[in-house]
Amino acid sequence: MIGRQMTGSSWLHRLPAPVKLLLLVAGGAMIFPVTDRSLLLVCLAAVLSLYASLRVEGLRQLLYLRPLLWLLVFFLGLHGLAGTWETGLSAVLRLLVMVLAANLVSVTTRMDDMINAIRPVFAPLRWIGLSPQKPALAISLVIRFAPVLLFVYGSLSDAYRARTGRATNWRLIAPLALQAVRMSENVAEALSARGGSRGLARCGKDTPQTGRALRLSTNEKG
Amino acid sequence: MAFWAKGRSVSAAASFDLTVKTYAVFEAVSLALDGKTVLDGISLALSERRVGIVGLNGSGKSSLARLLNGLRLPTNGKVRLFGADTVSVAAQLPRHVGFVFQNPDHQAIFPTVEEEIAFGLTQIGHDRTSARAEAVGFLRRHRCEFLADKPIATLSEGQKQLVCILAVLVMQPCILVLDEPMTSLDGLAAKRILQKLQSLDQTLIMVSHDLSALTGFDRILWLEDGRIRMDGVPGDVLPAYAADLDRRAAAEVWEGDGL
Numbered sequence: 116m117i118g119r120q121m122t123g124s125s126w127l128h129r130l131p132a133p134v135k136l137l138l139l140v141a142g143g144a145m146i147f148p149v150t151d152r153s154l155l156l157v158c159l160a161a162v163l164s165l166y167a168s169l170r171v172e173g174l175r176q177l178l179y180l181r182p183l184l185w186l187l188v189f190f191l192g193l194h195g196l197a198g199t200w201e202t203g204l205s206a207v208l209r210l211l212v213m214v215l216a217a218n219l220v221s222v223t224t225r226m227d228d229m230i231n232a233i234r235p236v237f238a239p240l241r242w243i244g245l246s247p248q249k250p251a252l253a254i255s256l257v258i259r260f261a262p263v264l265l266f267v268y269g270s271l272s273d274a275y276r277a278r279t280g281r282a283t284n285w286r287l288i289a290p291l292a293l294q295a296v297r298m299s300e301n302v303a304e305a306l307s308a309r310g311g312s313r314g315l316a317r318c319g320k321d322t323p324q325t326g327r328a329l330r331l332s333t334n335e336k337g
Numbered sequence: 338m339a340f341w342a343k344g345r346s347v348s349a350a351a352s353f354d355l356t357v358k359t360y361a362v363f364e365a366v367s368l369a370l371d372g373k374t375v376l377d378g379i380s381l382a383l384s385e386r387r388v389g390i391v392g393l394n395g396s397g398k399s400s401l402a403r404l405l406n407g408l409r410l411p412t413n414g415k416v417r418l419f420g421a422d423t424v425s426v427a428a429q430l431p432r433h434v435g436f437v438f439q440n441p442d443h444q445a446i447f448p449t450v451e452e453e454i455a456f457g458l459t460q461i462g463h464d465r466t467s468a469r470a471e472a473v474g475f476l477r478r479h480r481c482e483f484l485a486d487k488p489i490a491t492l493s494e495g496q497k498q499l500v501c502i503l504a505v506l507v508m509q510p511c512i513l514v515l516d517e518p519m520t521s522l523d524g525l526a527a528k529r530i531l532q533k534l535q536s537l538d539q540t541l542i543m544v545s546h547d548l549s550a551l552t553g554f555d556r557i558l559w560l561e562d563g564r565i566r567m568d569g570v571p572g573d574v575l576p577a578y579a580a581d582l583d584r585r586a587a588a589e590v591w592e593g594d595g596l
Binding site: 120121122123225226227231256263266298301302305306307308309310311 | 406431435436444446455488504508
């Protein structure tokens with residue numbers, strides 16, 4: 116999620132999370148071999164029309180994707196240097212369509228629904244004694260903190276401009292990475308302070324339990 | 338502990354006694370982090386409903402607070418919460434001792450307020466459906482139902498901190514430990530958060546640089562270089578601490594971690 120979570124009850128919100136994720140995977144697989152730029156432009160128009168179907172709030176989400184443009188320009192520039200403009204344009208269009216589609220799914224899906232939908236993929240981890248909810252949580256946390264990292268990048272960029280008068284450059288990558296590592300430590304600590312990820316194991320099972328009466332085993336993994 | 342690793346496994350049975358008056362006991366506790374001693378020989382017993390912790394940065398305040406929630410375990414000595422050694426019951430402590438961090442952006446895990454509150458409920462055993470319904474009811478009881486559907490990223494700093502406090506309170510802890518919860522807030526938001534905290538039934542243990550926020554507390558611990566320099570009622574400790582700050586600020590040479 117690069118944009119902000121959209122709350123609401125649009126048709127995309129109502130579509131079950133597993134269906135959205137399956138469509139996303141299927142769409143990604145179908146678009147992967149496409150190199151025809153006309154066809155890619157049609158796909159781009161299609162995904163933009165999905166944003167438009169969510170009206171003003173949906174279109175506003177596109178504004179949050181502005182930082183992505185720099186990345187796409189960077190890719191295009193690399194292809195330009197290699198003399199493969201046309202291939203680069205196709206790759207950039209494909210990437211844009213996929214990122215837009217993925218972002219649309221993440222901003223219209225509750226995170227607990229997302230974790231619930233992702234967890235079965237990691238079910239085989241149980242065979243080697245690992246917990247499936249942990250990687251599901253990890254992916255969800257990446258989604259949750261993408262906008263926070265963008266905010267941090269914006270702050271670093273402002274600080275750099277304030278002292279140099281120049282636009283952002285590659286030097287900010289190192290401090291951004293350091294801040295991301297520090298933030299991940301803080302988030303891990305905050306999660307531990309609330310009992311770790313064990314509650315997520317109950318997200319998918321609608322087995323009623325009385326919260327106050329629950330006593331957790333000291334051997335419980337968390 | 339690494340994120341992918343299994344949780345700490347201990348053999349001792351949990352033995353909380355939530356009825357004891359002296360809820361926390363430190364027995365000659367020392368804590369070393371990265372080879373550096375951050376707490377050194379702390380012994381104290383806490384039974385007051387409102388305990389404040391003051392001291393300069395690096396004095397050990399946050400480490401002391403984290404020992405109460407099991408986020409840190411002592412290098413030497415013992416910390417007992419409700420009669421149980423925190424080494425044996427670290428996995429259960431978050432259920433009884435809530436912890437609120439300084440920066441809400443580091444604490445809120447979920448994108449929307451309702452999901453953040455519901456997560457606390459799943460932590461204490463609710464299933465997803467009942468957690469969602471109860472989260473909305475909980476927000477309503479705290480007159481915050483208007484926040485339920487809001488993305489946390491769009492809230493003011495004061496609202497974010499309020500949500501973080503509620504997300505911990507929903508787990509019904511007996512003790513709430515707060516590590517400088519008002520540092521990032523403006524004056525109005527800080528006052529509102531303080532009012533909210535003062536209205537709570539829970540025992541509060543709050544680290545703060547804002548001395549005025551601690552005047553109504555029952556007991557103040559002043560930490561310096563990992564040791565308790567003064568321990569007493571706010572009327573005695575806070576003026577002494579403020580005078581020490583003035584003395585240090587007036588000194589010609591910068592001392593310690595003065596900047």
